[in-house]
Amino acid sequence: MDDTIDDPLDFNNEHLQSFDEHMRCPICKEFYNTAMILSTCSHSFCAMCIRKSLSQEQCCPKCRxxxxxxQLHNNFDLDNLVQTWKNNARKLVLDMQETEPESSAPLLPEQPASSTQRNSHYRPTSQKQPAAALLDDEDFMPMNEISTANRRSRRLVDTTAASENPELGTCPFCLQKMPLAVLNSHANRCVDGDSRIPETPPVHKTNSSLGLGKKKYLGKKPQKIAYDMYKEKDMKRLLKDLGLPDNGDRSLxxxxxxxxxxxYNANMDAKDPVDFTVLLKQLKQAEHFYVTSRSSSKRAMPDVSEHKEKYGDEFQMLIEKAKKRQKAKASSSAAAGGGGSDMPRSDAAAP
Known part of the structure; x- marks a missing residue:
C-alpha cells in the first residue's frame, strides 16, 4: 500500500483497525474534518459531507x-481525538508494529484478573527477599487511588515544566500546555466546552500584533429560499449580491x-474558517466538474443526413425484400381463391 494513503488495514490488530475506522467519516471514509453531530441520532460526519447529503435528502445517511x-452541532471532543490520533498516536502505533510485529503483547489480557489483583496493587515476589523489601506504601493502596495519584503527579510535572518554559502556559480549566500567544483565546473557548488548542500564529506576521492586520472576510451569509418562486433574473440578482458569478441559465x-x-456553512463550522476568495476558488472547481459531467451525460443527437447516407443502401434493400414478400403473399392467396371457385358447391340442389 502507498505510504501517502492511510487505511484501517494498515494495522495488523483487528481492534486497532476498528478504532481507526471509527475515526473516519461514514460518507467519505476519511478522517473527520470538522466533525458535526446530529442531535436526532448522535451520528457524526464531516461538515461538508453531511451538509451536501442533507441538501439532497433530509435524513441521516447512516440510520435514515x-x-x-x-440539528447539526460541532463535536469538539471527537475533533480533538481525531487530531491526536491522526497527527501523533497513529504513527507511533505503526512504528511499534513495524519494529515488533510478532512479539508484541496482546492488547487485552486473555484471562481476567483475580479479585485480589483488582482490589489491590499485588506484586508477586520470591520468598528469598527480605520482608522490608517486599512491602511499601503502594502495596496497601487501592488501584483507583494509585491511578489518581499517578494522574495528579503527571499533571504537576506538566504544570511545572510549563512554568519553567516562559513561552508556554497552562490553561486553568483543562490544564493543557500551550503557547502564551493562544492562551487567552483558548481559555475563552474552553469555558464554552471547546478544549482545542488554537494554532500558533506565524512569527513573521507582525501586523496582527500591531493592530494593523486585515480582518478576514468570510463573505455574506446566503439565506434559504424557495427556488421555485425565483425566476432567472431574481437568481442572478441574489448571486450578484453575494459577490458570486451570475452567468448561465436558471438551472446553473x-x-x-x-x-x-x-x-459557506461548512466553512463557518470549521475552527479556522478560510477567506471568501478561497470559497470562490472551491466553487469554481466544483462548477467546472458539474458542467463537465452534465455536458458529457447529455447524449448527442445523430445527424439524419449522415445516418441516411451511411445506412441508405441497407434500408432500401430491406424495403425491396418486404415488397417481394408482399407480392408473393398476394399471388399465393389469389391462386388459392381461384382454385376454390371451380369446385362444385356441396349444398347445390340436384336437377
Missing amino acids: KTCHDS CVWRYREYMIL
Whole structure:
C-alpha cells in the first residue's frame, strides 16, 4: 500500500483497525474534518459531507432517521481525538508494529484478573527477599487511588515544566500546555466546552500584533429560499449580491447558489474558517466538474443526413425484400381463391 494513503488495514490488530475506522467519516471514509453531530441520532460526519447529503435528502445517511441541518452541532471532543490520533498516536502505533510485529503483547489480557489483583496493587515476589523489601506504601493502596495519584503527579510535572518554559502556559480549566500567544483565546473557548488548542500564529506576521492586520472576510451569509418562486433574473440578482458569478441559465444559477450555501456553512463550522476568495476558488472547481459531467451525460443527437447516407443502401434493400414478400403473399392467396371457385358447391340442389 502507498505510504501517502492511510487505511484501517494498515494495522495488523483487528481492534486497532476498528478504532481507526471509527475515526473516519461514514460518507467519505476519511478522517473527520470538522466533525458535526446530529442531535436526532448522535451520528457524526464531516461538515461538508453531511451538509451536501442533507441538501439532497433530509435524513441521516447512516440510520435514515429524518433530520435537518438545523440539528447539526460541532463535536469538539471527537475533533480533538481525531487530531491526536491522526497527527501523533497513529504513527507511533505503526512504528511499534513495524519494529515488533510478532512479539508484541496482546492488547487485552486473555484471562481476567483475580479479585485480589483488582482490589489491590499485588506484586508477586520470591520468598528469598527480605520482608522490608517486599512491602511499601503502594502495596496497601487501592488501584483507583494509585491511578489518581499517578494522574495528579503527571499533571504537576506538566504544570511545572510549563512554568519553567516562559513561552508556554497552562490553561486553568483543562490544564493543557500551550503557547502564551493562544492562551487567552483558548481559555475563552474552553469555558464554552471547546478544549482545542488554537494554532500558533506565524512569527513573521507582525501586523496582527500591531493592530494593523486585515480582518478576514468570510463573505455574506446566503439565506434559504424557495427556488421555485425565483425566476432567472431574481437568481442572478441574489448571486450578484453575494459577490458570486451570475452567468448561465436558471438551472446553473440555482445549482451555484445551493453549492455556495453548502460551502459557506461548512466553512463557518470549521475552527479556522478560510477567506471568501478561497470559497470562490472551491466553487469554481466544483462548477467546472458539474458542467463537465452534465455536458458529457447529455447524449448527442445523430445527424439524419449522415445516418441516411451511411445506412441508405441497407434500408432500401430491406424495403425491396418486404415488397417481394408482399407480392408473393398476394399471388399465393389469389391462386388459392381461384382454385376454390371451380369446385362444385356441396349444398347445390340436384336437377
